[in-house]
Amino acid sequence: MALCLLTFILVTFGLLSSFVSSFDPSPYQDFCIATSDSKAAVFVNGKFCKDPKLATADDFFLAGLNVSGNPLPGLGSFVKLADINSLPGLNTLGISLVRADFAPYGLIPPHTHPRGTEIIVVLEGTLYVGFLAPDTMNPFKTQSFTKILSKGDVFVFPQGLIHFQYNVGHTNATVLGALNSQNAGLIVVASELFGSNPPLLDDVLSKAFQLDKKMVKQLQGLFS
Amino acid sequence: MALCLLTFILVTFGLLSSFVSSFDPSPYQDFCIATSDSKAAVFVNGKFCKDPKLATADDFFLAGLNVSGNPLPGLGSFVKLADINSLPGLNTLGISLVRADFAPYGLIPPHTHPRGTEIIVVLEGTLYVGFLAPDTMNPFKTQSFTKILSKGDVFVFPQGLIHFQYNVGHTNATVLGALNSQNAGLIVVASELFGSNPPLLDDVLSKAFQLDKKMVKQLQGLFS
Amino acid sequence: MALCLLTFILVTFGLLSSFVSSFDPSPYQDFCIATSDSKAAVFVNGKFCKDPKLATADDFFLAGLNVSGNPLPGLGSFVKLADINSLPGLNTLGISLVRADFAPYGLIPPHTHPRGTEIIVVLEGTLYVGFLAPDTMNPFKTQSFTKILSKGDVFVFPQGLIHFQYNVGHTNATVLGALNSQNAGLIVVASELFGSNPPLLDDVLSKAFQLDKKMVKQLQGLFS
Amino acid sequence: MALCLLTFILVTFGLLSSFVSSFDPSPYQDFCIATSDSKAAVFVNGKFCKDPKLATADDFFLAGLNVSGNPLPGLGSFVKLADINSLPGLNTLGISLVRADFAPYGLIPPHTHPRGTEIIVVLEGTLYVGFLAPDTMNPFKTQSFTKILSKGDVFVFPQGLIHFQYNVGHTNATVLGALNSQNAGLIVVASELFGSNPPLLDDVLSKAFQLDKKMVKQLQGLFS
Amino acid sequence: MALCLLTFILVTFGLLSSFVSSFDPSPYQDFCIATSDSKAAVFVNGKFCKDPKLATADDFFLAGLNVSGNPLPGLGSFVKLADINSLPGLNTLGISLVRADFAPYGLIPPHTHPRGTEIIVVLEGTLYVGFLAPDTMNPFKTQSFTKILSKGDVFVFPQGLIHFQYNVGHTNATVLGALNSQNAGLIVVASELFGSNPPLLDDVLSKAFQLDKKMVKQLQGLFS
């Protein structure tokens, strides 16, 4: 199952790669459609723009957000994005959409978006969702904010906080979300820590999670 | 019909009143839930925050985005918002959601959002949507970017540009959208210009729209 | 006259093409003078910079804001800009100037600036100016904020709101304004909606303005 | 004369006190008119807002920018502002205007605006203006960018750089300027350093300006 | 040891509670010293300001960043902050300092700062530090960026990415760091996930970390 899970994470979140982002720099013009063919390996903060004379409605368009991929074995969820990588007209405009589908008991595991707040609405199914926040008055405690959501329910995950979505029903579930960045970023906590390349020193993971080193090695094997 | 239209605009967009917003100022803390009861008539840029010790998951939650109100006669559309006014947990977080429903040939008339880009996905039906942008190389021309959208299609309306959505099918249509502001603002062009209180000098409207003054008065009557 | 008006809009606002802008992204250096000759068709958010070693005082200089062009027949106004397109030293610095001249009864028709607040001072003459804002407590109403201005009077048009300036005196008038963007954008409401290319579907304009389709076609003819 | 100069600085720039500002935080609403009477001594970043229901056109209006005060003896210049302190409708909107009048050989001495770029246009007269910038390629050198300006000439002073305006003609001169902040700040270099209260340790000023301590004491007397 | 570790986290990071922050909203004035006594339970985005007439140098001052607390048993590290909570003059100014001390093999466990980039310099000792980033071209992989640092070495942890610091030497170590926020936030991954109150559903943690539920319960016991 571990392999499936890993595969899932790769396949699911590969799509998500620059998923969230909020408070992007403001635009200097009405629009600046992203282009990648700007002569070889130069990069700027964000993307180069297409010649605005060549802009068409299709630059602001993307089809297919009504259909999902197959929920992956292991995690049982699938994610599809309309962000700067799939919708070049979003460049400099600071927003993106996401669709997530869940098989029964499917999970989008705990993660953060470094550059965006996420707001979701449930289209189908029943989900247990939530985020974690340090208690502002007593930093020695973490408070969880969780909720069971049904069709039509809306929930907010504030920027940078760890959050997750889990299908607690025995039917499929679908969520539509938005993030206030063209490229909000995605940090999947468990797979980053245990599956990084090169792997982290096991002392760090052992001490941080209070796991013995054999267990750490085992998890590193599962996630790598 | 004019009365219906007006009623529609009032009812529909009343809800929308501070609809769009992008590139809001960044937050200074993990969250800052809006509160209105801060002792009478003091206002700040944005909203006051609730004591974070009293925060609960319900502050980040809103139900009912799966159901619409009745599309209004006249325009034949209805809009429902999840923004700072209905979802206080959004305060300082720079994003909001919107659901729009259309009867056959229903319209959301041309408007702008001063503080937000909008991205939409069609849940049901067939819509003719678009925005208008001055040609960057030849400012003497306005270019329209329009598209017929079906289920699952995504489209972007860049910040501050005039845009609209029109149901060209003979069935109902539903759209879900997001704006990168907690309060993006809403400027409905026709009803603002012809329905303002006090009314604008008719010379201004007559010259701007190349309409004779009798026609201007008539429109002002319809929209006021 | 329609032709004249159109010509006017083209000629006058062509100059204005990226007229307004506020809250541009901050600079990363003391200055970054715009350059256009960076090898063909690459664009970034904003403009490329000139080599700072080659900067001179002339990059921050523009002559001629004391003289106007001829107020155009039809609208009777003329606009001259000191923005990123005419003053390359403004790049990344977030401000621009504008001079507007009015023949008797000359008009700058209702428009918005998507990226800037405008503040003006009257140098000569008497103008009726104003902007429109949705009522914050009762979004079913639009409030107009208008004022008759004389020499030395200052007025503010908040970012993104529809505003206009109209010479109500029988003498010429001149206004100097500033916008907090190097490229604030310009959306002239009437000419965008009725003069776009390709034209908008007449259903949209007819329903939005409560005009019959014959009238819509006639206006589209006048503005195109 | 020193006394006059000091008086001038106090009188002239007192008005200027928070003169410049650019890249202010974005607004959360269409406008937020500043109010000072919010119950005693509470302050926020910026200003409290007036109840938007009570907004009127006069909140966005200021008269009198066509007339100057008397150019002060000593410096021979006078400055008048339309900023957040005199025009409450500017709150959160990120822009302000300034009018400066110069007697023959009148000076606005070297100063910076910590929160704003300034752009000026000459209405009357002939001025020697400029700013100073560290050479980006060779930081061991400071480059001056200066220019003689006549009527209608426009010049830009980038944010945070030291700049000045000096009337080199034997007639009066008038300048109109704009800054991209509601409150850009004003740092008058000489009077701050030599006139602060309490005075700076003379070692610091002596070493920094390569002046003997007697001279430092003398200047501190003139400016205090 | 688990108890010690937990205690450590509480004690150490309690101090850190709003640790990181970058790209805070810009200031509207020269300074705005934070005050807490603004009449009971009202909060704004950030903090209220002290009356600027009452400002003193001590508002911008904090002593004691040369001494550490006792490295805690369990983790063997201690953190001390100069941020908005201990240094009120930092309000609206967007920066803070941090000092971290490590016993041999002491650890600051993997964490993120939602609102700030961190830059550190080693004052004493030898540390293994690093951060994790999703591979931009192949999101299926996480890349680790780690380094052994000695005295005088500087390292950067980009905003929002998971990072850690571990003393690999058998002597004490000390680090000084800065974050570009007055309140950057702190998300300690392991203790948030396994120690939250109320605890997360064990299904979520079990699936995310590929641990059996007995192990999850055990970890939740250790961290709660």
Added chain:
Amino acid sequence: MALCLLTFILVTFGLLSSFVSSFDPSPYQDFCIATSDSKAAVFVNGKFCKDPKLATADDFFLAGLNVSGNPLPGLGSFVKLADINSLPGLNTLGISLVRADFAPYGLIPPHTHPRGTEIIVVLEGTLYVGFLAPDTMNPFKTQSFTKILSKGDVFVFPQGLIHFQYNVGHTNATVLGALNSQNAGLIVVASELFGSNPPLLDDVLSKAFQLDKKMVKQLQGLFS
């Protein structure tokens, strides 16, 4: 001595050339390592990025902040930077570090950072530090905020305000500081005004500093 002083300023602050910066535009991606070899003379706001596939830990690393250069004769201080010019991984991340060393009675002369607030901690020695701010209620007065600092003391210099650091002890002193910009800028008041190339008109300096023209010429000789 003047020559020494000048040399000092050149050598010391040459390194500092774009020293400060706060509230840089936000990043669009996890990181964007600066590169200079992007084909000749093209510049953008900030820096071009390195291909993220080629990123290594060394891009985020800089050695040697534990050692100083020789305090220069004349001023007796030396400054070393970890900013965008020496640490390319800082690009778009909005922070930098600085180390300053002082011989007995060494001075960092009055200066501003146009794009950053600075926060310092004393590592060794005793310093007289401070900044100058216009009195907000009575702009006719400048208030100095000064303090004698010892080991472990922290002090804040708000963005854009004139500040200085002076070693009042008869032993060496060392300070570590941070600025919330990758390139905060540096304006050394005295050397900019009296040492600019080309030199400023002596009338301006004479009137501004109340020095006779002979004295102005003499100072211009010393600083040029």
